[in-house]
Amino acid sequence: MKMVTAIIKPFRLDDVRDALSEIGVKGMTVTEVKGFGRQKGHTELYRGAEYVVDLIPKVKIEVAVSSDILDQVVEVICGAARTEKIGDGKLFVSDLEKIVRIRTGEVDDDAI
Amino acid sequence: MKMVTAIIKPFRLDDVRDALSEIGVKGMTVTEVKGFGRQKGHTELYRGAEYVVDLIPKVKIEVAVSSDILDQVVEVICGAARTEKIGDGKLFVSDLEKIVRIRTGEVDDDAI
Amino acid sequence: MKMVTAIIKPFRLDDVRDALSEIGVKGMTVTEVKGFGRQKGHTELYRGAEYVVDLIPKVKIEVAVSSDILDQVVEVICGAARTEKIGDGKLFVSDLEKIVRIRTGEVDDDAI
Amino acid sequence: MGWLKSAAIVLLSLTPSVLWAEDTLDKGDTAWMLTSTVLVLFMTLPGLALFYAGLVRGKNVLTVLMQCFAIACCASLLWVAFGYSLALTDGGSMNKFIGGTADFFLASVTQDSLSGTYPTTVFVMFQMTFAIITPALIIGGFAERTRFSSMLLFSMLWLLFVYVPVCHWVWGGGWLADMGFMDFAGGAVVHINAGVAALVAAIVIGKRRGFPQQAMPPHNLTMTFTGACMLWVGWFGFNAGSALAADGAAGMAMLVTHLGAASGSIAWALVEWIRHGKPSVLGIVTGMVAGLGTITPASGFVGPMGAIIIGLSAGVVCYFATQMIKQRFHIDDSLDVFPVHGVGGLLGTLMTAFFASASLGGMGLAEGQTMGGQFVVQVIGVVATFVYSGVMSYVLLKVSGIAGSLRMDVDEETEGLDIVLHDERGYDL
Amino acid sequence: MGWLKSAAIVLLSLTPSVLWAEDTLDKGDTAWMLTSTVLVLFMTLPGLALFYAGLVRGKNVLTVLMQCFAIACCASLLWVAFGYSLALTDGGSMNKFIGGTADFFLASVTQDSLSGTYPTTVFVMFQMTFAIITPALIIGGFAERTRFSSMLLFSMLWLLFVYVPVCHWVWGGGWLADMGFMDFAGGAVVHINAGVAALVAAIVIGKRRGFPQQAMPPHNLTMTFTGACMLWVGWFGFNAGSALAADGAAGMAMLVTHLGAASGSIAWALVEWIRHGKPSVLGIVTGMVAGLGTITPASGFVGPMGAIIIGLSAGVVCYFATQMIKQRFHIDDSLDVFPVHGVGGLLGTLMTAFFASASLGGMGLAEGQTMGGQFVVQVIGVVATFVYSGVMSYVLLKVSGIAGSLRMDVDEETEGLDIVLHDERGYDL
Amino acid sequence: MGWLKSAAIVLLSLTPSVLWAEDTLDKGDTAWMLTSTVLVLFMTLPGLALFYAGLVRGKNVLTVLMQCFAIACCASLLWVAFGYSLALTDGGSMNKFIGGTADFFLASVTQDSLSGTYPTTVFVMFQMTFAIITPALIIGGFAERTRFSSMLLFSMLWLLFVYVPVCHWVWGGGWLADMGFMDFAGGAVVHINAGVAALVAAIVIGKRRGFPQQAMPPHNLTMTFTGACMLWVGWFGFNAGSALAADGAAGMAMLVTHLGAASGSIAWALVEWIRHGKPSVLGIVTGMVAGLGTITPASGFVGPMGAIIIGLSAGVVCYFATQMIKQRFHIDDSLDVFPVHGVGGLLGTLMTAFFASASLGGMGLAEGQTMGGQFVVQVIGVVATFVYSGVMSYVLLKVSGIAGSLRMDVDEETEGLDIVLHDERGYDL
Ligand SMILES: Nc1ncnc2c1ncn2[C@@H]1O[C@H](COP(=O)(O)OP(=O)(O)O)[C@@H](O)[C@H]1O
Ligand SMILES: Nc1ncnc2c1ncn2[C@@H]1O[C@H](COP(=O)(O)OP(=O)(O)O)[C@@H](O)[C@H]1O
């Protein structure tokens, strides 16, 4: 089982969720984060005091998947999140050793 | 060393924390997240404009543990978080290669 | 490739970011979290109702790095985040199997 | 509601043709009464609503706003339909207990009707704002756990069967007015009345899930602060408006009201500072409300030094009352309505007997009355209001609970009432 | 703006030396008009600004506040420079259509000038607050997507070329005043006028990206609630101030205004309760605004029972109008300005013909006028305002769009206008 | 505080029996003065408190609210005890410098005492609201780093030893009044006075940790906006109330106050637009406050066109003053009290010399006085206020720091003062 973690532009969240639903992935966890990278932030100005904001609002989605659909999931997320402008974000894949559904105690692939 | 990540219902946080304290786990990191899954969200209605909210407030807890108490920790978290209603959440276990306590520079099991 | 995750004191974020920039690490993702550990929280009091807050505001930074600069990154983060007072936080290293830059589809080290 | 004056008005209204013959409109008085009406409405909407709403958890903020607003709307119609007539017009042979029915739906009120020196429409409106805020005060007792529909039913029954009669007894020429009971702007009619009802409701409806082990910190103290300040400025309409004229009595009422608020604030903050080591924002504004509630019955009768003493007492006494209700009796009067308004109103009503005396800098007791004598009258008025409000509130709560439970389910309470009751969320920042 | 009175004032002002000879300052009236001016300004700043700003998404909150504020400032100067003179002074041979130019820059207004029983400076200020709120109301139609500079240009053109003439027709002795058109405090001049302009602007500027599929929930309903309550209390200045005196007419206007608000709220909430199973905070406060907008033209003419009927109608009719604009016509009038203010103003202006009649509890129609006759006059006034505002708003939008696009780019809209237009963020909690 | 009038009142009060013989209560004036008092209190609570609190970081929001509130309470008692008597009653042989002690604790004030045409209680209250807002303005200079207890001590000492004497010099018949110094509603007494004290305090207490490298953006501009609007509407009480009557002078004061605010806003926003490419919400509301501070001393003396010129100057001058203090001098006057209030008050006080002249549309200088002559008087008044406030503030800060440090520790500053000083948090959304 793998954990797919993607940092995306917030307004793409709905598209990504819909795309994942279409391929049958029905669960995910979403976190509001701030990203720092190549994408330029903006400047704020308060009574002449300038303030460069380079932490840009992003959304992190975490999807636990069974290994066999990993590639499809990665592809779908990237497709739905891509705007082709700087700051589209990153996707990370890491290994999961165990998954438990807390309600039932089911584990691993059954728990997804 | 393992990282145990659990997505739980927010109002169970105190119970989980207390349960972990009891078995001697005294550290964790908590994040407010939103979850999407089987559990139904709610509908909001503003002057007739309907808005289905299916991102449900959840809390993510991350606990780094040494491998030997992993099973106990998983059990305790699941026990304390379980309400047996849909949406109780998931628990993930992944491997940690290194842990550092920033203050002292201690590493791995000493750093937990 | 590795994922370096550090929980630090919020007011050290700028220092850490600057230190990372200096060694050429230009990307990271930041999340506001709350930490529970050895560090004491504070008490709040509302019309005589006392309320002990032991979830302390922390910042989580996540930096994906190629394995060769891992040690340097760990060192730099710890150095910049350290105040030598309780609550400086923890740093975790875990393995990443894949990284994708969503905009271009580049993968792994190219995607960082 | 200038005790003597309004009693006089009611008496006079029995034989209008003769006694009101020389009544004329005074535009200065009218201007001030119009303004005071605006100020007292402002106290409830948005003042009290914000004061209360900031104190609950974020998931219930809208419920509180909704309760205040819906009560204001329904109470307005009920007041025009029945309340005004029953509270403030002559009840004939029943006048000791209740007013008349002749002015149901304001039947005899025209644009030209006068009540003393200003239009009767303004009198109706000014008094309406008191009929709005009193039931709105009560909701603090059962916040965060009560069903909207049952709450609204209870509030309207309470307005009609508790507020209206007590208002008549004191300001409508009823038996307490006859006895010379002194309650300038509502220590008994408004504050004791609402405070006792809130206490009874808190007990009947029961504690919030998790009380008192689990912390339920205010979700937005800046909102509470804003509401508190609005209460302060609006209260000038409440008390100085109750002089029913733009004159020296109004001026003195404004001054003592202000001093009551300032002293109450300082006293509460000082007690906190001494007992806990730090004064708090919530503490100081609560002290202000206590000071204001306490000076209210006295505001047309006492002088500046009396006001300061009353205010300081309010801050200290209401502070300890709050601790006691919560920590000794474990009653979940969520927003401390009883210890602040009920106890404050009681304290102020009793202290009025002394500080109204010219010998203590007041405007003077009725001719021939002594402090002791007046104190007895004040005790009677307080006890009557306590008992009547307590018993009737209990009965009306039971009645309101018949159709549907007053109390939300545990799961609904956990989810938060804004979503459950109104399909809305307060914030989406 | 007491229809008969202000018509009278204008007529009289033609021959001041003779007819005003006995004019004297009444300090009670002056006190109330000063207060009313404060209240109406309070309606816009911060009332309307907060009401609107809470309804947009957090990334656009400052844009809304900025629009209201900048309009208030610019409109004030424009009013003093040209607006007042063109709207409310005698236009000589053109008087049917527009006022005169003699009072540009208040040329003849001194500290001692009187308008009836209070200073002309106060008349200028009181009327200015109406000239401020009317263009500010319009911005709700095109919120969250409009360029600041073009918006401001449009607003000022609109003030001069739409508000000022319509104001003159109705309150400045123009052709509608001559016909006996009844609009006490601005059903046509303010609410229909602004509502129609907002509708046209919403259509011309186009929908927000994502409307109507994507949800755009209010970011802060507590802010909207606060603003709504400020509108309510401020509206007493708007309507009761329009009596231009502290007298029985003001008292009755205050009473009916209040009842209109309360009834509108209850009606809207009830419709929601029946149709959706739950009443909502946004619903009840929207009903209040609808009730207030609807009672406005009638507020000096009808009695309490008429006000309740008008308010209840407002709640129901405006509710369904809101649904229709959004769901049937898919027009993105973002904050529902047309269905609430436009439709409300229309409804109230028409209902005035009936409920002003003494037979229905009103203050009476002009001598010799029948309900039917008055209804025809009201229809003419409504249609004239509709057509004039509609056509002119369209033209002025096109003119304002010439220099730069009225509409923000898609990317700017996505990022949020606060950052893009003002380099600021509303919250950094 | 109508310069001529209040000087007259003070003079007259020396021989009340004779000269006040024909004084009678005017209810219209009384109504307006009661209302004005409410408005000026509203400026501080919640107006100024919210305006300031929105500008600090979220972890310090309650500290600011607490400071404003606690100052208001303590200043009220201090005013009644000593301040009023020392500032506004006759000081006998010392009258050039300070008032008398006979009215300590309002010893001679009764319900029937009159000050001109309205009750003395109202005069005491109205003036008290000025004594509240002036020290509250100062806290903006040292926000986010100052210990509560020392701050409160300083504020009260400052009230007694700086505000009260300066108030006496200008409005209490002191030496500046004798010279014919013109300060209608507090350009020197309130704004210069507070501005200079804030500057001195900012320097003495030192910069916030991280200033100016680290950004400290406002945590809630919607709160600041709300407070700003409340200041605007409340300021009508401040300035038009200072006419001490509901008459043409009040009307003109209201008009010019409004135009000052609107012009100041537009000017500041335009400068930003030109220099930075974008106007901002914080900019436009700051311009408004600058415009209001600047028109204040002039508000009873100038005409509408003078007010516009004064307002526009205020926006431009205060903008550049703000830049200079921050960027050139690196002084951490956290909320820009000196450049906005100090510089604005200075500018307005000086400009009054010219625009008060009838030749420039003003109400006229004193008989026989020239613009040049008046300008010299104004300069003297300004310099005196500057020097006195500067020196005394420095001394009092040192005195206040003796008991405990004025300044918080670095760690406390980092954690946030709300938790450290008050055991509370502003938000828990
Ligand atoms: N090395 C990294 N580790 C973790 N997150 C990163 C890293 N680099 C970038 N990110 C995240 O990805 C987001 C987008 O990166 P950026 O460099 O701006 O553009 P792009 O994804 O188009 O290359 C950043 O805002 C940040 O949240
Ligand atoms: N595949 C997944 N990856 C990551 N998080 C998930 C996944 N599926 C569910 N979750 C998280 O678990 C929460 C609960 O899941 P849900 O399906 O609603 O109920 P249950 O846990 O009872 O099966 C979700 O709200 C989401 O936060």
Ligand SMILES: Nc1ncnc2c1ncn2[C@@H]1O[C@H](COP(=O)(O)OP(=O)(O)O)[C@@H](O)[C@H]1O
């Ligand atoms: N076992 C753990 N798993 C995850 N996070 C932890 C763990 N222990 C501590 N933390 C995080 O590190 C932070 C600091 O830990 P703490 O024990 O207070 O001090 P120190 O880092 O100095 O030992 C905590 O607030 C928490 O966020």
